[in-house]
Amino acid sequence: MIWILLPAYNEAESLPRLLPKIVEAMTTLKLDYRVVVVDDGSSDETPALLEQFSAQLPLDVMTHPINRGLGETERDGFEYIARAGQDGDILVRFDCDDTHEPEYIASMLAKIDQGFDVVNTSRFQPGGDQLGVNGYRTFISYGANLFMRMVFGIDGVRDYSCGFRAYRLEVIRDAIKIFGNHFVQLRGLGFTSTLETIVKLKILGCRFAEVPFVLRYDQKASESKMVSSITTLGYLMMALLYHWPFGGWRSQYKGLAETYRRSAAEGVERFNPRARRQRTVSRIGF
Helix, strand or coil: CEEEEEEECCCCHHHEEEHHHHHHHHHCCCCEEEEEEEEEECCCHHHHHHHHCCCCCEEEEEEEECCCCCCHHHHHHHHHHHHHHHCCCEEEEECCCCCCHHHHHHHHHHHHCCCCCCEEEEECCCCCCEEECHHHHHHHHHHHHHHHHHHHHHHHCCCCCCCCEEHHHHHHHHHHHHHHHCCCCCCCCCHHHHHHHHHHHHHCCEEEEECCCCEEHHCCCCCCCCCCHHHHHHHHHHHHHHHHHHCHHHHHHHHHHHHHHCHHHHHHHCCCCHHHHHHHHHHHHH
């Protein structure tokens, strides 16, 4: 089963173009699929359109009564699919604004079949590009991704800020068991969750790959929801949390990647929140 996760906020102009493309791509692949849209408090015609499309394709809709931001929207979508799906399923997450073309799902699934846990789409791989992005935004994007590469250094990843990715569902389920509510911890800081997700999966010990793709920003009909200053603050806070020597993410989960690669079950057992609390209490008691 392929689960397609779409975070949505005021996407009434984009959905009628995007959803038929998803149907066409999945029909071509001849795979079972289900679309999960998390409607983050939309105030336009998005809810009505989703109700109409629910009769045309396999569609589940989660609704936030108020706008909560991308972080909470992604978290709720990941948790919903983790509960509904099963090991062996694939979760594909991409933007709802028609800038990510579903045709790339095929190449992403091919990489998953080669044994990778997370497959990223990349504007920066040979054959990748971005259309409709002005020079300033291009410069900022390159600079931000260079910063992320230097700070987090995930093997196999060059494009850290693109949310168009495919995940083995079992690694998402295990990440939620291990990190709990902190799988997406920096929920109120703009688009930070897009980066945090793969940083947490690096800590887990996942194997990453990328496929080139062309970002179609020239097709974007809705307004951008990204507040650059808040997202930048989130990136800086994440760098601090990741490298902080006194209880930062790397020190809290030291040894997790090696353990999880050896045995996923052992990794979950040793590093879930209850087990980590017990080890802390034991150290304090001693």
